[in-house]
Amino acid sequence: MLLNDVHSQLNPTSVTDVVRPTTLEALCEVVKQAAREGVSLSVAGARHAMGGQQFATAQRHVDMTGLHRVLHADASLGLLRIEAGANWHHIITASHQMPAPGGGTWAIRQKQTGVDEVTLAGSISANAHGRGLLMQPLGADIEDLTLVDAQGEVRLCSRSQNAELFSLVLGGYGLFGLIYAATLRLTPRQRVRRMVDVLDLTDAMNAVYRRVDDDCLYGDFQFVIDPHDDTFLQRGVFACYKPTSEVEAPGTVNADLQPEVWLQLLKLAHDDKAKAFKLYSQHYLGTHGQCYWADTMQLSTYIPSYADYLERASPADQPAGPKQTLVIGELYVPRDQIAAFMTQAARVLKAHGVEVIYGTIRAILKDDTSFLPWAKDDFACVIFNLRTVHTDEGKARTAEAFRGLIDAALVLGGSYFLTYHRYATRAQVVQAYPQFEAFLKRKRNFDPQERFTSDWYRHHVVLMGRQP
Numbered sequence: 001m002l003l004n005d006v007h008s009q010l011n012p013t014s015v016t017d018v019v020r021p022t023t024l025e026a027l028c029e030v031v032k033q034a035a036r037e038g039v040s041l042s043v044a045g046a047r048h049a050m051g052g053q054q055f056a057t058a059q060r061h062v063d064m065t066g067l068h069r070v071l072h073a074d075a076s077l078g079l080l081r082i083e084a085g086a087n088w089h090h091i092i093t094a095s096h097q098m099p100a101p102g103g104g105t106w107a108i109r110q111k112q113t114g115v116d117e118v119t120l121a122g123s124i125s126a127n128a129h130g131r132g133l134l135m136q137p138l139g140a141d142i143e144d145l146t147l148v149d150a151q152g153e154v155r156l157c158s159r160s161q162n163a164e165l166f167s168l169v170l171g172g173y174g175l176f177g178l179i180y181a182a183t184l185r186l187t188p189r190q191r192v193r194r195m196v197d198v199l200d201l202t203d204a205m206n207a208v209y210r211r212v213d214d215d216c217l218y219g220d221f222q223f224v225i226d227p228h229d230d231t232f233l234q235r236g237v238f239a240c241y242k243p244t245s246e247v248e249a250p251g252t253v254n255a256d257l258q259p260e261v262w263l264q265l266l267k268l269a270h271d272d273k274a275k276a277f278k279l280y281s282q283h284y285l286g287t288h289g290q291c292y293w294a295d296t297m298q299l300s301t302y303i304p305s306y307a308d309y310l311e312r313a314s315p316a317d318q319p320a321g322p323k324q325t326l327v328i329g330e331l332y333v334p335r336d337q338i339a340a341f342m343t344q345a346a347r348v349l350k351a352h353g354v355e356v357i358y359g360t361i362r363a364i365l366k367d368d369t370s371f372l373p374w375a376k377d378d379f380a381c382v383i384f385n386l387r388t389v390h391t392d393e394g395k396a397r398t399a400e401a402f403r404g405l406i407d408a409a410l411v412l413g414g415s416y417f418l419t420y421h422r423y424a425t426r427a428q429v430v431q432a433y434p435q436f437e438a439f440l441k442r443k444r445n446f447d448p449q450e451r452f453t454s455d456w457y458r459h460h461v462v463l464m465g466r467q468p
Contacts, residue, residue, distance in 0.1 A: 003061060005050050008327045008421075010390070013055035013455060015042065022066040024146075024154065024180050030062055031152035031178065031451065040453040043174045045085055045119030049126065050328060051419035053173045053456035062178060064121055070094045071181055078106045078186040079143055084121035084179040088112070091120060091184065092295055100188045107189035107295035110135055113220075113362070114300050121179040126419060127171030127370050129381070130298060131218040131362055133208060133240070139170035139369040143183035150177065150447040164371070168442055171370040173419060175443050175452050189295060192217065192241035196288040198281050201234045201339055205380075208335075208363060216240040217294065221361040222280065223342075226273035227350055233342045233359070237281045244291055269357045270387070323390040326357055327421060329402045332379040333414035335363070341382065341412055348404035349384075352397055358385040372439045374417055399423040406432070419456060426463050440464060 001018060005011045016039070021027040034041050043062040044054030055061065067085035074080075075098040082094060088111045098106040110130035112123045124145070127137040144158035147169060155177070157166035168176050195216065199207060204221055211219055219240035224231045261283070268276035333341040338361065349356060362381045367373035384405065388398040402423045406416045415432040416424065429436055440461065444450075 001061075003047065003055055005054065006047050008050040008325050008388070009323065010325065010327065010388070010395070011050065011052050011055060011455070013052070013057055015055065015057070015059060015061040018061045018063055020063040020066045024148075027062075027067070027148050027178055027180055028152045028154065030060075031148055031150070034060060034451060035150075035152065035449070040451055041178075042454050043121075043178055043452070045122045046087065046115070046117045048115055048118050049122065049419055051421050051456045052459065053125075053419050053454045054122075055455055056453045056458070057455055059453060064119055064178070067180065072183075073098045075099050075106070076101065078188070079183050080106070080186055081181060081183040082120065083181050084124065084145075085119050087119055088116045088123075088299070092299075095186050095295070096189070098186070102188075105189050106186035107293070108184070108298075109141055109187045110138065111295075111298050112138070113298070116299050120182055120184070121174075124170060124179060124182060125172060125174045127367065127374070129362070129364050129375070131220050131241075133212050133216060133219050133363050134365060136365045136369070137171070137367050137373075137375055139367065141185045142170065143185055145169055145179055145183075146181040147177040148180055150449065150451040154180070159369075164442075165446065167369060167371040168439075168446070171367075171372050171374065173456065174454065175457055176446050177452065189293060191244050191246075191291050192294045192297060193244045193289060193291050194284075194287055195240045195242060196284045197238045198285065199235070199238055200231070201236070201342055204236070204238060204361070205335055205338060207238055211240040211242075214242060216242045218297070219363070222284075223359050223361065224273075224277050225269065225356040225359055226277065227346070227356075229274060229277075233346045233349075234339075236361070237284045239284055241292070241294065241297060243294070246291070266357070270355075321389075322394070324394075325388055325390070326385040327388045327398050327402075329384050329386070329405060329420050330417035331382045331384075331405050331409040331414060332364070332374065332376075332416065333382070333409050333412045335378060335380045337412040337414070338380040338382075341380075341408055341414065344408040344411075345382070345384075345405055348408060349401060352401040352404065354397055354401040355387040356384055357387050359383060371442070372418075372433060372435060374415060374433075376415060377413075379414065403428070422456060422459050426465075429460070429463065436460075437464060 040059045042056035045064045064085035067083035068090050069083050072081040095106045100106050110132050112128035127139045129137045147155045221236045221238045223236035360383050364375045364379050367375040406428050
């Protein structure tokens with residue numbers, strides 16, 4: 001059976017079979033049966049990850065999407081225990097059914113950005129982050145985890161119980177067990193007002209501090225993607241969200257662009273980048289002052305069939321070319337180094353002749369929970385979506401560009417996100433993640449038979465000079 005990720009579509013992987021358990025007992029049996037048969041397991045939900053950590057060649061695959069029931073809702077404390085195959089729509093719906101003290105309901109504080117169909121287990125395994133201006137990655141919102149370990153036994157993990165395993169599973173990329181359920185800390189649901197500026201990057205960090213001082217909770221910066229523009233990567237749309245108590249302020253369900261608008265901008269991002277940014281900025285400036293619910297504001301319009309869209313958008317009389325998709329990379333730099341990094345990033349992107357289709361800058365606070373933190377400090381997070389043609393040359397160009405961007409971040413004391421791709425060199429992995437060897441050692445300690453594996457894991461084992 002051939003599986004692939006839904007976004008980059010660069011990870012076609014042949015697995016022996018796919019199992020989709022729907023109960024905890026069945027999930028435990030999956031692991032025990034794998035042990036009896038001497039096979040390993042890969043695990044995924046929405047199959048959105050791009051680095052190969054959700055698949056393992058010639059092994060059994062576990063599909064977690066059959067596990068999405070609410071297990072317990074503590075409306076007095078705002079704690080939601082839910083099966084971890086639930087996606088963010090499931091979680092938000094469940095939170096709204098919990099009355100909060102003093103009226104209203106509970107809500108999520110943050111979610112993984114850009115896509116809503118990913119599972120809670122997947123977001124925890126990547127220790128994903130949202131648009132919070134003063135928030136740590138998602139692990140900070142996780143009270144506890146129910147894990148099925150390498151022996152098929154159920155283990156409750158938290159900051160006080162099985163604490164080391166808890167820290168390894170958060171940002172552990174599915175290598176330490178199958179996350180059956182998680183308890184998520186919620187926050188009282190509130191409205192926020194969007195505040196929009198178009199400004200230069202040199203003022204962006206000052207603008208962030210101003211918005212934080214003004215009590216804004218969320219924000220991001222969408223930068224110019226046209227390499228022929230003098231403001232390439234240096235100017236953008238800065239949207240922030242401030243709590244509002246105005247009773248008359250309606251809560252709009254979807255704060256993101258509608259699918260038809262996204263598709264229009266997507267085509268322009270290929271054909272006329274200057275016009276794409278103009279329309280994008282006009283749209284957001286036109287929404288300045290609008291109010292939304294803080295949780296559903298974080299939902300996103302996502303177009304997974306990017307490659308199919310490009311094929312449909314091509315003229316009928318034009319021969320079909322090789323497939324093209326977007327490959328994402330995320331880089332981290334100290335916040336006071338963001339301007340220097342973006343200047344160097346522009347040089348790297350132009351030197352390798354790669355094309356940015358979409359890019360954004362967000363903020364993250366230092367992660368003090370996970371064993372292998374990508375947020376080693378209070379960082380600015382820079383996301384690049386690179387147009388990648390599925391030819392040897394196209395894929396090599398994207399790989400070289402991301403290696404160049406990683407080097408640019410590392411020089412400034414930054415890092416990169418491990419699992420959007422497998423392009424980093426051994427030296428880059430070691431510099432960005434000096435505890436990576438210890439991470440691999442603990443993997444072997446908790447899972448000596450390597451019951452849980454992936455092509456991403458196998459790649460890094462070899463890259464670090466260990467025996468596969």
